[in-house]
Amino acid sequence: MKKSQETCKNCENDFEQGYNFCPHCGQKSNDELTVSVLFYNTISNYFSVDARFFKSFIPLMFKPGYLAKRFVEGKRLLYLHPAQMYLFISVVFFFLFSFISRDQVKTVNNALKKGEIPVVIHDSLKTQVIDSLKNVTTADYVLKDDFSFNQRTVDSLIAIDAPEEDIYTAMGMDSDAGFFKRRLYTQILKFYEQRNGGSILQVFYDSIPIAMFFLLPIFAFILKLLYYRKASFSYHLVFSLYFFAFIFMAFSFLVLVDLIWKPQSRLNTLVLILIFIYFYLAVLKFYNQGKLKSLFKSIVAAFSFILMVIPAAVVVMFMVAFFFY
Structure with a gap:
């Protein structure tokens, strides 16, 4: 006797009844849309916060280069994907940073209002x-x-x-006047009318994720130039994603400390030094070269990042504020 068929709502292929998941695309066969299903899918698919995150967090923080090394070796499911790790931690950072940026925006606006x-x-x-x-x-x-x-x-x-x-x-x-000059006067007038420099500052803050979108692959390209014989560009991108995730985690710590207790600038300097040490150890682990050669390339990459990549990110932030404020 021929078994009853049902049609998948996702791929529209027919399959025998009794399957919990579509054998063609993997979607749940009886996936009724409810509020709980909607938010569960959003969190699980977009952030993928599962046991792999907690399994990956300790190596990310205390074993530089370990996660990237394991990922390129083929351990793709044991630990959280580098893009997912970067995305989740960056969202946490910008959420925490919003509390500081909000206060800074108010401070700028109050200062400008006094001179109105x-x-x-x-x-x-x-x-x-x-x-x-x-x-x-x-x-x-x-x-x-x-x-x-x-x-x-x-x-x-x-x-x-x-x-x-x-x-x-x-x-x-x-x-x-041409387009850019006219646009410049438009922005100046908008700022002057509102006396609201804080909104411009907020636009700069909001453009940071966009700048990071361009900054991260540029950083991976610098590593590719330094290790052009070692691996393909995708390998350097994996390393950069995990490294930037660590940077966002370190900055999240600074933001938390700043929200609880206003630290001295020495703490910021200490964290920057620790980030460079972490980067050197990660390079040493991931690329498996000598200590002196790894140290030299780490310094070159760090200075390239400071002198070229960060200014490029600032230009991107300025352009976003210039056209969209």
């Missing part, structure tokens, strides 16, 4: 403002290379809801 110049323009003065501005020549605009300008003129235009083009002109922008 109040301007009150009554309806009866609007005509006088417009007439006076008509007689202002280009020489009267005082926008210089440091982007200073006649604040009272600009404040008056803002108070009467003048067109933005008129305000840009009062700030010194040429009528034939």
